[in-house]
Structures are given as structure tokens and as C-alpha cells.
Amino acid sequence: xxxxxxxxxxxxxxxxxxxxxxxxxxxxxxxxxxxxxxxxxxxxxxxxxxxxxxxxxxxxxxxxxxxxxxxxxxxxxxxxxxxxxxxxxxxxxxxxxxxxxxxxxxxxxxxxxxxxxxxxxxxxxxxxxxxxxxxxxxxxxxxxxxxxxxxxxxxxx
Amino acid sequence: xxxxxxxxxxxxxxxxxxxxxxxxxxxxxxxxxxxxxxxxxxxxxxxxxxxxxxxxxxxxxxxxxxxxxxxxxxxxxxxxxxxxxxxxxxxxxxxxxxxxxxxxxxxxxxxxxxxxxxxxxxxxxxxxxxxxxxxxxxxxxxxxxxxxxxxxxxxxxxxxxxxxxxxxxxxxxxxxxxxxxxxxxxxxxxxxxxxxxxxxxxxxxxxxxxxxxxxxxxxxxxxxxxxxxxxxxxxxxxxxxxxxxxxxxxxxxxxxxxxxxxxxxxxxxxxxxxxxxxxxxxxxxxxxxxxxxxxxxxxxxxxxxxxxxxxxxxxxxxxxxxxxxxxxxxxxxxxxxxxxxxxxxxxxxxxxxxxxxxxxxxxxxxxxxxxxxxxxxxxxxxxxxxxxxxxxxxxxxxxxxxxxxxxxxxxxxxxxxxxxxxxxxxxxxxxxxxxxxxxxxxxxxxxxxxxxxxxxxxxxxxxxxxxxxxxxxxxxxxxxxxxxxxxxxxxxxxxxxxxxxxxxxxxxxxxxxxxxxxxxxxxxxxxxxxxxxxxxxxxxxxxxxxxxxxxxxxxxxxxxxxxxxxxxxxxxxxxxxxxxxxxxxxxxxxxxxxxxxxxxxxxxxxxxxxxxxxxxxxxxxxxxxxxxxxxxxxxxxxxxxxxxxxxxxxxxxxxxxxxxxxxxxxxxxxxxxxxxxxxxxxxxxxxxxxxxxxxxxxxxxxxxxxxxxxxxxxxxxxxxxxxxxxxxxxxxxxxxxxxxxxxxxxxxxxxxxxxxxxxxxxxxxx
Numbered sequence: 025x026x027x028x029x030x031x032x033x034x035x036x037x038x039x040x041x042x043x044x045x046x047x048x049x050x051x052x053x054x055x056x057x058x059x060x061x062x063x064x065x066x067x068x069x070x071x072x073x074x075x076x077x078x079x080x081x082x083x084x085x086x087x088x089x090x091x092x093x094x095x096x097x098x099x100x101x102x103x104x105x106x107x108x109x110x111x112x113x114x115x116x117x118x119x120x121x122x123x124x125x126x127x128x129x130x131x132x133x134x135x136x137x138x139x140x141x142x143x144x145x146x147x148x149x150x151x152x153x154x155x156x157x158x159x160x161x162x163x164x165x166x167x168x169x170x171x172x173x174x175x176x177x178x179x180x181x
Numbered sequence: 182x183x184x185x186x187x188x189x190x191x192x193x194x195x196x197x198x199x200x201x202x203x204x205x206x207x208x209x210x211x212x213x214x215x216x217x218x219x220x221x222x223x224x225x226x227x228x229x230x231x232x233x234x235x236x237x238x239x240x241x242x243x244x245x246x247x248x249x250x251x252x253x254x255x256x257x258x259x260x261x262x263x264x265x266x267x268x269x270x271x272x273x274x275x276x277x278x279x280x281x282x283x284x285x286x287x288x289x290x291x292x293x294x295x296x297x298x299x300x301x302x303x304x305x306x307x308x309x310x311x312x313x314x315x316x317x318x319x320x321x322x323x324x325x326x327x328x329x330x331x332x333x334x335x336x337x338x339x340x341x342x343x344x345x346x347x348x349x350x351x352x353x354x355x356x357x358x359x360x361x362x363x364x365x366x367x368x369x370x371x372x373x374x375x376x377x378x379x380x381x382x383x384x385x386x387x388x389x390x391x392x393x394x395x396x397x398x399x400x401x402x403x404x405x406x407x408x409x410x411x412x413x414x415x416x417x418x419x420x421x422x423x424x425x426x427x428x429x430x431x432x433x434x435x436x437x438x439x440x441x442x443x444x445x446x447x448x449x450x451x452x453x454x455x456x457x458x459x460x461x462x463x464x465x466x467x468x469x470x471x472x473x474x475x476x477x478x479x480x481x482x483x484x485x486x487x488x489x490x491x492x493x494x495x496x497x498x499x500x501x502x503x504x505x506x507x508x509x510x511x512x513x514x515x516x517x518x519x520x521x522x523x524x525x526x527x528x529x530x531x532x533x534x535x536x537x538x539x540x541x542x543x544x545x546x547x548x549x550x551x552x553x554x555x556x557x558x559x560x561x562x563x564x565x566x567x568x569x570x571x572x573x574x575x576x577x578x579x580x581x582x583x584x585x586x587x588x589x590x591x592x593x594x595x596x597x598x599x600x601x602x603x604x605x606x607x608x609x610x611x612x613x614x615x616x617x618x619x620x621x622x623x624x625x626x627x628x629x630x631x632x633x634x635x636x637x638x639x640x641x642x643x644x645x646x647x648x649x650x651x652x653x654x655x656x657x658x659x660x661x662x663x664x665x666x667x668x669x670x671x672x673x674x675x676x677x678x679x680x681x682x683x684x685x686x687x688x689x690x691x692x693x694x695x696x697x698x699x700x701x702x703x704x705x706x707x708x709x710x711x712x713x714x715x716x717x718x719x720x721x722x723x724x725x726x727x728x729x730x731x732x733x734x735x736x737x738x739x740x741x742x743x744x745x746x747x748x749x750x751x752x753x754x755x756x757x758x759x760x761x762x763x764x765x766x767x768x769x770x771x772x773x774x775x776x777x778x779x780x781x782x783x784x785x786x787x788x789x790x791x792x793x794x795x796x797x798x799x800x801x802x803x804x805x806x807x808x809x810x811x812x813x814x815x816x817x818x819x820x821x822x823x824x825x826x827x828x829x830x831x832x833x834x835x836x837x838x839x840x841x842x843x844x845x846x847x848x849x850x851x852x853x854x855x856x857x858x859x860x861x862x863x864x865x866x867x868x869x870x871x872x873x874x875x876x877x878x879x880x881x882x883x884x885x886x887x888x889x890x891x892x893x894x895x896x897x898x899x900x901x902x903x904x905x906x907x908x909x910x911x912x913x914x915x916x917x918x919x920x921x922x923x924x925x926x927x928x929x930x931x932x933x934x935x936x937x938x939x940x941x942x943x944x945x946x947x
Binding site: 051056057058059061062063064066067069096097098101104105108109111112113114115116117118119120121122123124127146147149150151152153154155156157158159160161162163 | 201213472679842
């Protein structure tokens with residue numbers, strides 16, 4: 025079947041098999057940030073944004089994305105760059121395999137709730153598993169980003 | 182030993198050199214790199230039976246599926262046994278595998294290999310392979326395996342490269358006994374004897390990137406492997422053994438690795454695409470599903486540890502007698518070695534008061550998934566048992582378990598009969614305990630507190646140790662080279678699997694060469710280009726490869742002085758290496774910059790601006806750690822909430838404190854996982870029930886409470902930077918500390934992991 029969708033802001037038309045999962049479509053279209061971790065909607069590694077909302081691309085048919093806008097980390101580099109350095113400062117990137125999904129969901133969080141509490145961060149990102157970091161470093165990184173940004177805002181106010 | 186404070190780069194927190202690429206999602210892992218080469222998809226048909234002989238196998242229909250390139254069975258593969266454990270040759274692990282064996286030994290064992298143009302064709306072919314099995318009775322209970330008439334490996338060509346007390350006619354992978362002093366006499370003289378048996382399961386590493394490997398024939402007709410592996414050099418040897426081709430015809434490299442934790446210290450999946458690439462001449466890739474990683478990977482050895490602890494009524498631990506029964510599953514990878522750590526990395530903690538010890542073990546074959554290497558490597562199991570027994574002693578005596586440990590613990594300078602006869606040259610275990618008590622507020626949290634509504638708060642404690650390499654055996658290596666522009670290249674054979682060892686070793690290089698870490702480019706690991714290194718395991722990289730980095734830098738400085746002497750036409754002994762170049766000691770104090778030296782080394786020069794060093798170590802200095810957990814038990818449901826986890830670690834000098842902290846936090850959370858929620862159970866056919874992340878529940882960020890990690894540094898004198906290891910020890914304290922806290926809250930000792938809410942609720946009913 026032929027579908028058209030918007031991928032990272034560009035219109036893409038492709039002929040696909042009806043059972044093609046979105047994650048495989050995305051990886052075939054050069055979006056290598058999208059990772060498969062569990063195949064059972066548990067780990068959050070394959071998180072991408074559909075019409076701005078985080079979804080799990082391992083459990084979504086590509087056909088269902090037809091006519092919608094999909095963003096992967098490849099298309100949101102600038103937005104990610106605002107905060108990921110703070111996570112790097114904590115050493116919390118570790119093996120990195122879960123990072124794209126976790127970063128995508130953090131983008132979704134910060135768009136929805138620009139100034140979350142620690143508990144709100146934990147709750148929003150609960151579906152993003154990480155086996156390396158123990159999560160505390162990721163939280164410290166996001167917290168440090170928010171504190172730095174808020175301090176700058178106050179300075180400018 | 183106190184810590185020198187004159188390091189510039191070592192001891193500094195800095196970002197991992199690959200951080201931003203990883204956080205921005207660049208395509209740096211195996212499949213990202215190779216998928217554009219359109220490799221054949223390799224899939225395995227797996228046995229539904231735990232013990233069976235393939236009577237007949239028909240592949241003709243499967244081969245007719247459009248897109249299927251070939252299907253291979255046991256009749257197609259070499260009939261010479263090998264081991265897939267990543268260990269230095271000759272391996273302690275028995276040679277008990279074939280690429281495909283007619284005798285399948287666990288639910289999930291490989292029966293056939295399918296190579297196809299795409300996933301769909303491969304899946305279709307799997308369904309069309311017709312196998313008739315002679316189903317045999319499986320041996321599923323490891324407690325009955327030794328000398329059971331049912332044999333997991335009855336074959337004649339079973340081969341142990343090392344004498345480790347194994348015997349396939351007795352289902353024994355290994356066995357042994359060691360002791361010091363008269364255990365029975367001291368035990369008989371003790372006021373109190375604690376005799377308990379503890380049980381831990383075959384926990385899965387569950388690294389986020391499942392097992393995967395890509396193989397192709399390169400331009401020279403050699404087998405080129407790109408694999409998510411911790412052990413490029415061992416993988417080369419394993420493939421050579423398995424395929425029957427010379428090692429010189431194989432090149433193995435690793436890109437970024439999506440986590441390993443020991444799982445990738447075994448060549449779990451490389452033989453299959455390698456066989457396909459050799460047979461077809463085409464690139465081939467295998468990617469395990471999460472289910473395959475759960476049921477046919479290389480998890481922790483299930484162990485049952487019996488501890489007999491003899492003490493005086495004052496709480497002096499006088500004698501320890503450990504017997505470990507380890508379940509290696511269907512194959513023997515890492516069986517003979519993991520079991521050793523259950524004694525060697527637990528008993529020495531009580532060196533101060535110990536008059537005698539005995540440590541015996543048997544490692545047995547059964548018809549379940551083969552175990553392998555997992556962070557902690559046997560120490561985790563042994564420490565759960567011994568530290569729980571010590572807590573049971575303290576509670577029985579009514580003593581504060583931290584004070585009881587103060588009176589018995591290993592201290593700096595002590596000779597350790599139970600630890601290869603080594604001396605604890607650097608040991609801050611006492612300071613770790615003191616500091617942890619402080620930051621945890623032990624005095625107030627140890628007493629049991631009733632919070633109302635059936636909620637009870639309590640605390641527990643545990644100590645841990647590990648090693649820093651495999652002494653007198655493994656090799657760490659480094660090559661350091663001056664680059665054209667006066668910066669440095671560091672070539673290693675160790676594998677950064679997310680741990681940050683590329684960065685940590687670059688920091689050491691920068692320390693030695695007095696340059697910025699940004700001026701050190703790291704390369705590794707590739708068997709064609711890296712210096713030989715055993716690989717990243719056994720907690721060895723910082724300690725051992727770090728030592729090699731320091732030696733290589735020393736040699737490079739000498740070489741650079743040689744180049745400068747040629748440039749300046751002066752004797753070498755009138756020159757010294759300084760920041761940014763080489764300087765004349767006296768006279769005109771002329772200076773040659775690194776860039777000038779680099780240019781000279783490439784112009785009419787017979788000096789090499791490069792140096793290599795390899796290191797082994799006669800000792801494996803232990804890091805030490807204390808962990809304390811505060812939990813709340815809901816006695817109505819059995820649910821445990823971890824509120825607070827504090828840990829203080831002595832890893833020698835933390836080379837990069839942020840990375841050492843993350844290692845510790847990550848290890849603690851993995852430990853919380855196998856203590857409370859990760860479980861491995863088997864169905865009646867021997868199949869693993871927790872075969873996905875739906876059933877095998879990893880800790881999320883809502884499951885781990887508040888973590889706080891501190892370091893009490895010692896300075897290890899056998900390592901140039903005073904470093905010991907950090908990667909493995911950190912997983913060891915949660916199980917005994919949390920089990921202790923659960924006892925405090927409920928009055929019930931749980932001696933089997935995991936301690937699920939269900940177990941706790943059931944324990945409270947009786």
C-alpha cells in the first residue's frame with residue numbers, strides 16, 4: 025500500500041507492506057536513533073512523537089501513521105541539545121542505547137510541563153527503562169538543566 | 182595508604198567522550214552501521230524440548246520459500262566441540278558445544294539456521310522446517326544433577342581444556358574444595374553456629390541492546406565480524422575453534438555496545454552469522470529478539486549456598502564453612518570460575534577474626550538455559566548468603582550488625598588466606614562503614630518503626646568486595662601514538678560498553694602526557710589494529726589496562742626524547758619530557774614542541790613516535806563497599822518500597838568520580854531488581870516463564886527510592902593512579918541489605934531471591 029506522512033518535517037510517500045511496524049519504517053528511512061528494546065511496549069526505547077505526542081513505534085503500524093506527522097530524534101536535534109549536555113555532565117548517558125527514547129520522552133515532558141517537579145519527571149519517564157544508570161543521574165541532569173535555565177530566566181527578568 | 186592529590190586529569194569528573202553522540206541518537210551500534218549493507222537475515226529454529234535428539238529434520242520445503250537462501254542443520258556444521266565463554270586460553274570452561282548439535286539440551290537450544298533475504302522469509306522458513314524429536318526426560322532440578330543417571334552431556338568428545346574437577350559422566354562442570362585451618366575443631370568450639378542455605382536464581386543481564394553480530398567476507402577473503410561484544414580477541418579464537426578456520430582469517434571489531442554486564446563476555450550469537458557468511462559468501466546479521474535474549478542468552482548462575490558460621494557469644498566470627506552448588510545449565514560457560522568467587526569474594530571480608538575456613542563447590546549441568554558471566558560473577562550469590570548469615574548472627578545475638586562487622590572485618594595491611602594469599606594493601610572498608618552509618622543515619626533508621634496502617638519501616642546493611650582483574654592470567658594492553666598535530670592516539674583492545682572506559686583511559690593518558698583529554702583520541706577495539714587485551718570483564722579495565730596505559734606513556738616519552746635528541750643533536754640524557762614537548766635540562770634550555778616532534782617523526786626519521794605496553798598482574802586488589810537500605814513493608818500486601826539506599830565505596834582512586842558514581846547507582850538498582858522483582862522460573866517442560874519484559878520486570882525509576890553514593894578512597898600501590906575496580910562490586914549489597922531490612926520489618930528471613938511481595942505476604946501468614 026502507498027502512504028504519505030510527514031517525517032521530521034518532510035513529506036514522505038512510500039509503498040509499504042500493511043504489516044510494517046513504524047519502527048522498521050523509520051529505521052529504513054535513516055532514523056537510526058529509533059531503537060528496539062523489548063517488542064512488548066515495556067521499555068520505551070522506540071519512543072517517537074506522532075502529532076507531538078510520544079508513542080511507541082514498535083507497536084504501531086506504519087499504515088496508522090499515514091497522514092500524520094512523525095518526529096524522531098533526528099528531527100529534534102536542536103531541542104535535545106538544550107538539555108542533553110546536562111545529562112552528559114552526570115555521566116548518565118552510559119551505553120546510550122536507551123538515550124534516544126528517553127530524550128524524546130523528555131522533550132514531550134518539557135513541552136507539556138516546562139517546569140516539572142522531580143516526582144513529575146519520574147512519573148512521566150517511568151516507561152523509559154535504563155539498565156545502566158540507575159536513573160538518579162538522568163534525574164540530576166534534567167534537574168540541573170531546569171535549575172540553570174530558571175536561574176538564567178530570573179537574571180533576565 | 183593516603184591518596185596523592187597532585188593528579189591533574191585523573192580524579193576529575195568529565196563527560197564521556199562519546200556522550201553527545203549517544204544522547205543525540207547517532208547510528209553508532211552494530212545494526213545502525215551494517216544495515217545499509219543489506220545483510221542476510223539469520224534466524225534460528227529453537228528446540229521446544231529441554232532434552233531431545235533430532236531424529237530427522239526436513240528443510241526442503243523451507244528452502245523453497247522465496248527469499249530463503251539456505252537452511253543448515255546439525256549435518257552441515259563442523260563436528261568439533263568448542264566453548265563460547267570469553268576467557269583466556271586455555272579456557273576453564275569445557276568444550277561442550279557444536280554450532281548445531283543433534284542432541285538439544287534446553288528449551289531454546291538451536292536446531293537449525295535459516296539465512297534469508299528478509300525477516301519475513303526467514304520467519305516463514307522457520308515454520309516450514311519439519312523436525313522429529315526423540316524426546317528424552319529432562320534434568321531440571323540442579324539439586325539432583327550430580328551423579329544423576331540422566332546425563333546432560335553423555336558425548337564421548339566432551340573436552341575440558343583445564344583440570345577444574347569436571348566430569349561429564351557425573352554431570353559435573355567443575356568441583357573443588359579449599360580450606361585453611363581446622364574447620365571442624367574450631368566449629369565444635371564455637372558458642373553459636375549459624376547454619377543456613379540461600380538460593381539465588383538465573384537472573385538476566387537484560388542489557389537494552391540484545392545480542393547481535395554481523396559477519397562478512399572482506400576484500401582479502403577473511404571473515405570480518407562486527408559484533409556487540411566485550412571480548413573481540415576471545416571471539417576471534419572462539420570462531421576459529423567453531424568454524425575450523427585459522428584465527429588469521431578472522432577479524433573482529435566492536436562498535437558502540439548497548440550494554441553488556443557480562444552477557445557479552447560470551448560469544449552467544451556470533452557463530453551463526455559467521456557460519457552463514459562463510460557458506461554463502463554474503464554479509465549476514467543476527468539480531469536476537471528480547472525473548473531469545475531471555476531464554477537463550479548467558480545469565481547469572483543459579484546458586485545454592487550453604488553457610489555454616491561459627492562465632493563466640495561476644496560475636497567474634499571464628500570460622501566459615503561455605504558450600505556452593507552452582508547450576509551451569511545446558512552448557513558450561515564460566516561455570517568453573519563463577520563459583521569460585523562465591524567463596525573467594527565473600528569469606529575474606531571476615532579475615533580479622535577468622536581462625537579457619539572451608540570452601541567447597543560443585544557446578545552441575547542441567548537441561549535449562551546455560552548460564553554465563555553477569556556483573557558480580559558469583560560474588561553476588563556468595564555475598565547474599567554470607568552477609569545474610571552474618572546479619573542472622575547479629576540479630577540472634579541482639580547486636581548492632583554494623584558494630585558486629587566493625588569487630589570482625591578485614592582491615593588494611595591484613596594477610597588474606599581466603600583471598601589467594603594476598604595482602605589488603607589498600608582497604609578503607611572500616612571508613613566505608615563509618616561514613617555509611619553517618620550519611621544513612623543508622624542510629625535512627627535501624628530501629629523498627631511502625632508507621633500505622635500496617636506499614637513498617639526498617640533498615641538493613643551489607644558489605645561487599647570484588648577483584649580488580651584475574652591475577653597472573655589476563656592481559657591489558659595499550660598503544661599510545663603521537664599524532665601529526667601534537668595530540669595523541671590511544672589504541673586499546675578493551676571494550677567500552679557504556680562504562681566509559683574509553684574516557685577513563687584517555688584521562689590516564691592525558692595525565693601521563695600532560696595534555697588535555699580532548700587531545701587524546703581513543704580507538705578500540707579491533708583484533709586487526711588493537712593491541713592484544715583479554716577484554717572488558719573481571720573488573721579489570723581501569724586497573725589493568727590503566728596500568729598498561731601508564732607504561733605505554735612512559736615508553737612513548739622515551740621515544741619522543743629520542744626524536745628530540747636527533748633534532749637538537751644532543752644526548753638523550755640532557756633532555757626531559759615536559760608539558761607540550763621536550764626540553765633541554767641545562768644549557769640553552771631549548772624546547773621542541775610535540776608538533777615539531779610529530780613532524781620530525783614523519784620526515785627522514787628512524788624513531789617511532791609510538792609505544793606499546795602489555796600488563797599482567799600478580800595481584801587482584803579488592804574494592805570494598807558498604808550498603809544500607811531503608812524500606813517500608815506494607816504488611817497487608819507484602820509490597821516493599823525502597824525508601825533510601827546509601828552506599829560508600831572504596832574503589833581506590835575514582836578516576837572519573839561522576840562515572841564511578843553512575844556505575845554504583847546503576848549496580849545498586851540492578852541489585853534492587855534481582856532482590857525484589859526479577860524472577861526466573863520454569864514451566865513443566867523446562868521452559869523459562871519470564872521470557873519478556875512483561876514478565877521479567879526490571880526496576881523502573883519509580884522502584885528505587887533515593888540513592889546516595891559516596892567514596893572513601895584508598896590508594897592502591899600496585900596501580901599507577903591508585904585505582905581499583907568499580908564495575909562489578911556495586912551490584913552486591915542490595916540483596917543481603919534489603920533481605921535484612923525485610924526481616925527487621927516482618928520477623929521473617931527470606932533466603933531465596935527474589936523476595937517478591939507474594940513471598941512476603943505468604944511469610945506473614947504463617
